[in-house]
Amino acid sequence: MPITLNVNGKRRNAPAASPSTPLLxxxxxxxxxxxxxxxxxxxxxxxxxxxxxxxxxxxCVTPASAVAKAxxxxxxxxxxxxxxxVLQRAFIEEQAAQCGYCISGMIMTAKSLLDTNKNPSExxxxxxxxxxxxxxxxxxxIIKAVQRAAKEMSA
Amino acid sequence: MNAPFPHNAGRRRFLKQSGxxxxxxxxxxxxxxxxxxxxxxxxxxxxxxxxxxxxxxAWLRINADGTVTMMTGKIELGQGITTALCQIVSxxxxxxxxxxxxxxxxxxxxxxxxxxxxxxxxxxxxTALRFASAEARDILMxxxxxxxxxxADQLKVEDGTISGPAGRTTxxxxxxxxxxxxxxxxxxxxxxxxxxxxxxxSVQRRDIPPKVTGGVVYVQDMRLSxxxxxxxxxxxxxxxxxxxxxxxxIRRMPGVVAVMRDGxxxxxxxLREEQAIAAREALRNSAKWEEKGDLPxxxxxxxxxxxxxxxxxxxxxxRTDAAAAATGAKTLNVQYTRPFQAHGSIGPSCAVxxxxxxxxxxxxxxxxxxxxxxxxxxxxxMPESSIIVSHREGSGCYGQNxxxxxxxxxxxxxxxxxxxxxxxxxxxxxEDEFGWEPFGSxxxxxxxxxxxxxxxxxxxxxxxxxxxxxxxxxxxxGCNLLAAWxxxxxxxxxxxxxxxxxxxxxxxxxxxxxxxxQQKVTNHLLLDMPLRTSALRTLGAYANVFALESFxxxxxxxxxxxxxxxxxxxxxxxxxxAVIESVTAKANYQPGKAGDGKNGRGVAFAKYKNLAVYVxxxxxxxxxxxxxxxxxxxxxxxADAGMIVNxxxxxxxxxGGMIQSTxxxxxxxxxxxxxxxxxxxxADYPILRFPEVPxxxxxxxxxxxxRSLGVGEGxxxxxxxxxxxxxxxxxxxxxRDLPFTPERVKAALA
Numbered sequence: 001m002p003i004t005l006n007v008n009g010k011r012r013n014a015p016a017a018s019p020s021t022p023l024l025x026x027x028x029x030x031x032x033x034x035x036x037x038x039x040x041x042x043x044x045x046x047x048x049x050x051x052x053x054x055x056x057x058x059x060c061v062t063p064a065s066a067v068a069k070a071x072x073x074x075x076x077x078x079x080x081x082x083x084x085x086v087l088q089r090a091f092i093e094e095q096a097a098q099c100g101y102c103i104s105g106m107i108m109t110a111k112s113l114l115d116t117n118k119n120p121s122e123x124x125x126x127x128x129x130x131x132x133x134x135x136x137x138x139x140x141x142i143i144k145a146v147q148r149a150a151k152e153m154s155a
Numbered sequence: 156m157n158a159p160f161p162h163n164a165g166r167r168r169f170l171k172q173s174g175x176x177x178x179x180x181x182x183x184x185x186x187x188x189x190x191x192x193x194x195x196x197x198x199x200x201x202x203x204x205x206x207x208x209x210x211x212x213a214w215l216r217i218n219a220d221g222t223v224t225m226m227t228g229k230i231e232l233g234q235g236i237t238t239a240l241c242q243i244v245s246x247x248x249x250x251x252x253x254x255x256x257x258x259x260x261x262x263x264x265x266x267x268x269x270x271x272x273x274x275x276x277x278x279x280x281x282t283a284l285r286f287a288s289a290e291a292r293d294i295l296m297x298x299x300x301x302x303x304x305x306x307a308d309q310l311k312v313e314d315g316t317i318s319g320p321a322g323r324t325t326x327x328x329x330x331x332x333x334x335x336x337x338x339x340x341x342x343x344x345x346x347x348x349x350x351x352x353x354x355x356x357s358v359q360r361r362d363i364p365p366k367v368t369g370g371v372v373y374v375q376d377m378r379l380s381x382x383x384x385x386x387x388x389x390x391x392x393x394x395x396x397x398x399x400x401x402x403x404x405i406r407r408m409p410g411v412v413a414v415m416r417d418g419x420x421x422x423x424x425x426l427r428e429e430q431a432i433a434a435r436e437a438l439r440n441s442a443k444w445e446e447k448g449d450l451p452x453x454x455x456x457x458x459x460x461x462x463x464x465x466x467x468x469x470x471x472x473x474r475t476d477a478a479a480a481a482t483g484a485k486t487l488n489v490q491y492t493r494p495f496q497a498h499g500s501i502g503p504s505c506a507v508x509x510x511x512x513x514x515x516x517x518x519x520x521x522x523x524x525x526x527x528x529x530x531x532x533x534x535x536x537m538p539e540s541s542i543i544v545s546h547r548e549g550s551g552c553y554g555q556n557x558x559x560x561x562x563x564x565x566x567x568x569x570x571x572x573x574x575x576x577x578x579x580x581x582x583x584x585x586e587d588e589f590g591w592e593p594f595g596s597x598x599x600x601x602x603x604x605x606x607x608x609x610x611x612x613x614x615x616x617x618x619x620x621x622x623x624x625x626x627x628x629x630x631x632x633g634c635n636l637l638a639a640w641x642x643x644x645x646x647x648x649x650x651x652x653x654x655x656x657x658x659x660x661x662x663x664x665x666x667x668x669x670x671x672x673q674q675k676v677t678n679h680l681l682l683d684m685p686l687r688t689s690a691l692r693t694l695g696a697y698a699n700v701f702a703l704e705s706f707x708x709x710x711x712x713x714x715x716x717x718x719x720x721x722x723x724x725x726x727x728x729x730x731x732x733a734v735i736e737s738v739t740a741k742a743n744y745q746p747g748k749a750g751d752g753k754n755g756r757g758v759a760f761a762k763y764k765n766l767a768v769y770v771x772x773x774x775x776x777x778x779x780x781x782x783x784x785x786x787x788x789x790x791x792x793x794a795d796a797g798m799i800v801n802x803x804x805x806x807x808x809x810x811g812g813m814i815q816s817t818x819x820x821x822x823x824x825x826x827x828x829x830x831x832x833x834x835x836x837x838a839d840y841p842i843l844r845f846p847e848v849p850x851x852x853x854x855x856x857x858x859x860x861x862r863s864l865g866v867g868e869g870x871x872x873x874x875x876x877x878x879x880x881x882x883x884x885x886x887x888x889x890x891r892d893l894p895f896t897p898e899r900v901k902a903a904l905a
Contacts, residue, residue: 135553
């Protein structure tokens with residue numbers, strides 16, 4: 001049974017995937033969305049975060065079949081290097097990355113925060129990102145990037 | 156960007172490009188193994204990494220299409236090095252930054268600069284590129300001079316266009332293959348500070364836009380035609396031997412294309428990644444092992460156990476002044492400890508390999524493609540000339556994580572006959588990374604010092620016990636790749652070694668910068684490694700600065716002196732004094748202010764390796780007495796890195812180090828029992844999360860006339876000590892054992 005998903009506004013097929021294939025591998029390998037990263041495989045680190053109907057989920061523990069009817073958004077769905085989303089631009093402006101492996105999960109989690117809370121306090125931003133791990137110590141810049149994006153979005 | 160290229164195009168590119176560059180590489184010095192350095196014959200000295208890679212065309216190619224290719228042996232780890240190197244080339248060559256294409260860390264294409272480690276890339280590669288670019292510019296100006304019939308000093312260059320009184324030409328018209336095919340002389344003088352346009356500017360990093368848009372960035376993102384997915388099954392403990400495994404059953408699983416056993420090494424490949432993961436699980440369940448329970452006891456018994464082991468004792472610093480020492484009126488004698496700690500990369504290590512027509516190509520996020528190639532050759536019993544190792548970015552590594560080992564795993568797997576030359580990508584599972592990365596060594600540090608009646612230190616003793624902090628690939632007496640030790644015909648790892656002073660390994664930063672009349676620093680290197688250890692960012696410096704700078708505060712207290720005043724009293728280095736004075740002013744430090752039981756403030760200082768960046772910190776903490784929880788609320792840093800190439804890049808490194816060190820300090824200790832490592836998931840090895848991250852503030856002291864100093868590891872050591880000092884300031888209790896978990900702090904306060 002081939003897998004068909006709505007990703008970044010388009011219906012996409014993954015003929016070789018099976019219903020139990022974790023969403024992570026369908027997005028990453030079948031559909032070639034690089035932003036979905038394997039980090040832990042058990043929903044502890046947030047590197048694989050994507051949005052399902054606007055809410056952040058961990059694609060590493062979500063079977064593809066469970067999201068067949070949902071709208072999935074990956075980092076690629078926000079913007080491109082030529083047409084950046086305000087969050088992507090804010091992360092560049094704040095130089096809010098070192099290795100960057102966790103960054104797509106950070107941006108997707110921040111996206112869902114800003115969609116529901118246009119003017120989050122610093123502690124709300126910290127709370128929203130508490131389940132996303134960063135090892136390079138870029139946290140303070142990530143917080144600033146989310147603050148900058150919030151400001152630009154409400155401007 | 157280092158975008159992976161399709162296999163065929165890549166191979167063609169390699170053949171095409173290597174033709175013109177071979178001469179340069181044949182002149183390159185041997186890889187930088189410290190054991191071999193003594194034997195290397197000495198040609199005329201050249202600055203930085205030009206010394207070992209002397210041909211100009213090994214570093215730069217001026218292309219007819221208006222681009223410049225910069226080749227560096229250093230690699231991007233997320234520290235922004237490729238951006239900083241491009242700034243240097245742009246300024247010295249007078250070209251727009253956007254013209255530069257980067258090739259980094261490739262045994263077929265770039266200079267051999269050993270390992271990207273030790274905060275040395277600006278010093279090594281930056282210096283080489285600075286001189287190479289200045290010389291290339293001179294050569295181009297001379298060529299322009301004869302073409303335009305005007306003396307070079309009447310010519311001007313702007314973004315590669317050279318103009319003079321009688322016309323103009325460009326680098327792109329003047330270039331030829333022969334132009335830079337010559338040995339560097341380093342006689343062209345790099346620009347003075349006044350000529351810098353991009354050096355000193357916070358140029359945005361070139362690697363970030365693709366990282367925030369899902370570009371092909373990491374080795375994990377590589378997709379090659381026909382590629383399959385590999386996984387490895389490791390033993391349940393380090394010295395287990397494999398009794399049996401049902402390979403035939405695994406071969407029948409969906410999508411499985413190869414299953415291999417070589418002694419105690421098990422690996423497999425499947426068409427799809429989730430199929431490889433399922434097959435790995437099944438193979439692991441079918442494998443029967445005989446285990447040994449030979450690991451040391453956990454802390455606190457660990458530290459006394461370490462002192463009973465086989466060791467090599469080295470006195471790394473002595474100064475004797477018996478008369479001064481005899482004035483000692485008060486003596487303090489304490490011990491500090493640091494547990495085994497993990498690199499804990501967010502993305503488990505990954506590599507891609509293809510074995511075809513007797514040649515092995517490996518793509519890796521190793522910090523050293525040339526040393527890795529050397530050990531791959533030993534392990535695969537292949538000549539180095541048949542192996543190409545190419546760098547692609549990975550998740551941050553912070554030293555030697557699983558990068559080299561997963562490259563070895565995938566190279567072994569790529570030779571499985573069933574694969575028939577198909578490329579294979581192998582990423583470790585989270586538990587592979589926790590279980591098998593080489594750890595930062597546990598350390599015990601005994602400190603003893605005497606104060607005279609005037610509160611001056613007159614005698615200082617620093618004695619440390621540690622496993623090796625560097626067991627990277629290309630040891631001359633072994634093969635430092637994990638898989639090689641488990642093969643049917645295994646190789647042995649290299650022996651434990653010290654990295655000699657002045658940079659030091661276990662004893663990095665153990666020699667105080669403070670001036671004491673009598674001192675002795677002793678390094679006890681443990682020769683056996685029941686738990687494998689290697690370079691974790693800062694090596695021994697994190698623990699040594701923790702001990703040294705905590706002890707300075709303990710002595711200040713004993714001398715009834717303010718910790719800052721006490722440090723300055725013993726410190727003559729003006730740049731060291733300047734960072735301490737700068738940060739205490741910025742943080743509005745109040746001398747002698749006692750904590751209130753909950754809030755406290757600590758200070759610490761170090762010059763990384765005693766050779767690199769100067770960093771002083773002020774840290775504020777809040778201690779919850781009832782839970783024992785420590786919160787680092789704010790931290791200020793002042794850093795002096797000499798000439799700064801990219802200020803924001805330096806700040807990012809200093810900030811990152813402060814936050815990473817906060818995590819090591821408050822949370823991290825590797826759990827293990829007699830048989831093996833007990834960390835499998837992040838639940839077993841918690842790290843710092845967003846709500847706990849301090850607000851950080853970094854002040855840079857730019858010294859454009861001084862040479863650039865490495866910054867990547869400068870703040871971790873001062874951070875742990877400043878936190879320890881702040882807790883002591885807040886509570887009056889000194890905690891000498893890391894990490895400062897709530898249980899430990901609560902016990903100390905009880």
